[in-house]
Amino acid sequence: MQRSIRTFYEAVKIMQHLPREGIPVIRYINVKSRTRTEFIDITEKVQELLKEAGLVSGIGYLYVPHTTAAVTINEGADPSVQRDILTLLNRMIPFEGDYLHKEGNSSAHIKASLIGPSLSVMIDEGRLVLGTWQSVFFCEFDGPRHRRVAVKFLSDKKMP
Amino acid sequence: MQRSIRTFYEAVKIMQHLPREGIPVIRYINVKSRTRTEFIDITEKVQELLKEAGLVSGIGYLYVPHTTAAVTINEGADPSVQRDILTLLNRMIPFEGDYLHKEGNSSAHIKASLIGPSLSVMIDEGRLVLGTWQSVFFCEFDGPRHRRVAVKFLSDKKMP
């Protein structure tokens, strides 16, 4: 049976009837921070996991299972941007202060909640959909440590 | 074959067996900011894209592919709220300072990571599930510029 697609959104509505597939697997990226506060670019590692999974279109979820670290997206071209973000955060939220928590890392816990532990990124044509200047960063606020970032993909397209 | 549904959660478990459909399309909302820092209400534009897609139930993803802008949800009724948020952010994170990045917009990069580039909103009965006072805002931190916001929907229900 032939069907003419008259509009863009009619095409979308047809595609909506394609079944979606999930990938019931959580992958982890291992990260080793080398100083107290640090941004580590993990864009290529996320992209590699996506390629291995063979996903074409959908959503990628990034999650940091730590309480003194976070994940963000910002400029990757000039490392000065990362340093300016950290410098300002360390000034706004000082390492030392009248904190109640006895482990000496309250500053890191506060930064972790401000930047946040989770991000969603769109996927199209097998690639993360990032802006021209965007990179994905693991944010260390209480290093140096061994850390990890959880990555999971949901597909909205049948694999070819 | 008739089936009696005894509990709410039995009903949920039956619904879980309905296939879901994805919408392998990313849409973009174009935004034109007119000043250096500014909130622009995009709630109705997101709602229009949702209506065009014909989605009934699922999740909507919003993503800003820029490194000096963000997306947030806050009060839309009184514009003073938006101005108070921007005033406080501009005071906490000054435009001028001992920044290393030479483009003069480090303040905007910092704000972008604090507010964040991605948001997820639930969809029910073909509408974004927002609180009474909530609106979706594009946050300009380095305007004026032409910008865009990526929007993608995942459905969890068969279309009627």
Add this chain to the structure above:
Amino acid sequence: MQRSIRTFYEAVKIMQHLPREGIPVIRYINVKSRTRTEFIDITEKVQELLKEAGLVSGIGYLYVPHTTAAVTINEGADPSVQRDILTLLNRMIPFEGDYLHKEGNSSAHIKASLIGPSLSVMIDEGRLVLGTWQSVFFCEFDGPRHRRVAVKFLSDKKMP
């Protein structure tokens, strides 16, 4: 027909062909805050909703439909961490100031956008995938009030 699975990623690619199911239901957790700014641990309540839904693997979405509250993930073991986060936020973003919004809660609106209204958490083996020290917190910034948190799950696996 027998099939040998030679690699991990071949197994993943097979699993990708399993249909996913959505749960077209939004659940709500009711929260009663007792003071002006407060973190309330809702981890067990989210976990209970997940168990009732019978979900095995997927993503859980948390959403606060209020403009003076938020949701975050941070350390649950030592309550001093929650107090340190609130103390620092209340100092950075004072309750009183030259705010334009006349309701006297601009500080709460600002905090709500900084911490954020939405979070995504991975689900595996019927459990939220949280780090050892992580708990999910509703963040009250303008209490005491009756509040609620919306919870929705997307599954990526057929139920057994």
